[in-house]
Amino acid sequence: MRYEPDHKQQTRQKVLKAAARAIRVEGPHQVAVAKVMARAGLTVGGFYAHFKSKDELIAAAIDEMFVEARSRALLEISDRPAAEALGAYFDFYLSPVHRDARATGCPMPSLAADLPRLTEKARERFAAGVAGLRGSIADQLERLGHDDAEVEASSVIAELVGAVSLARAEPDPVASDAILANSKASLKRRLNLESRP
Numbered sequence: 001m002r003y004e005p006d007h008k009q010q011t012r013q014k015v016l017k018a019a020a021r022a023i024r025v026e027g028p029h030q031v032a033v034a035k036v037m038a039r040a041g042l043t044v045g046g047f048y049a050h051f052k053s054k055d056e057l058i059a060a061a062i063d064e065m066f067v068e069a070r071s072r073a074l075l076e077i078s079d080r081p082a083a084e085a086l087g088a089y090f091d092f093y094l095s096p097v098h099r100d101a102r103a104t105g106c107p108m109p110s111l112a113a114d115l116p117r118l119t120e121k122a123r124e125r126f127a128a129g130v131a132g133l134r135g136s137i138a139d140q141l142e143r144l145g146h147d148d149a150e151v152e153a154s155s156v157i158a159e160l161v162g163a164v165s166l167a168r169a170e171p172d173p174v175a176s177d178a179i180l181a182n183s184k185a186s187l188k189r190r191l192n193l194e195s196r197p
Helices: 007-026 033-039 044-049 054-077 082-093 096-100 107-111 120-143 149-169 173-190
Strands: none
Touching: 007 033, 007 044, 007 054, 007 107, 033 044, 033 054, 054 082, 054 107, 054 120, 082 096, 082 120, 082 149, 082 173, 096 149, 096 173, 107 120, 107 149, 120 149, 149 173
16 A cells, blocks of 8 residues: 555554553553553554654644644744734633643643653653744743743743643632632733733
8 A cells, every 4th residue: 555655654653653642641651552542543563663662652642732722822923913912812821712622732731740750751752732822922021022032931931831730739629710810810910911002
């Protein structure tokens, strides 16, 4: 049987998407190669044509998770004034819909607690993903005239990730929603987004 020239890359991409979803839902230590391959519609035998080990799969899936998260962020910030872009991103990120989207949401709240126990390569991929998001937020903050945009962006990320993590852990839906709403209002107030056009 003849395959298209990009068949191997498309197959690898299917596996990465299935692994990214499994990592978010189950955590990286619970991910089973056989289940990931089955979710991708493939047999376990084909795994080693794409990855040397489960650890390599986890590291590559972390990259995929950040690519997906960055694509979602770009939907909110592209072609908008900086204040509007950041406001829209905060509205999305700190929403009940995003909080409840464990299988497809941002990888940072899903992975932060597990990272110290993962391989150095996985931690490097995570750090690179965080740096990319921090750069995107810092760019918007610079456009708004913030002097220390990188430092401010790091603080913003910490609050975003912390709020979603705490909101996911809170069993009372009203209290969980309040964590998100309060954090969103606080960020917008702190960054002076409410008074900007």
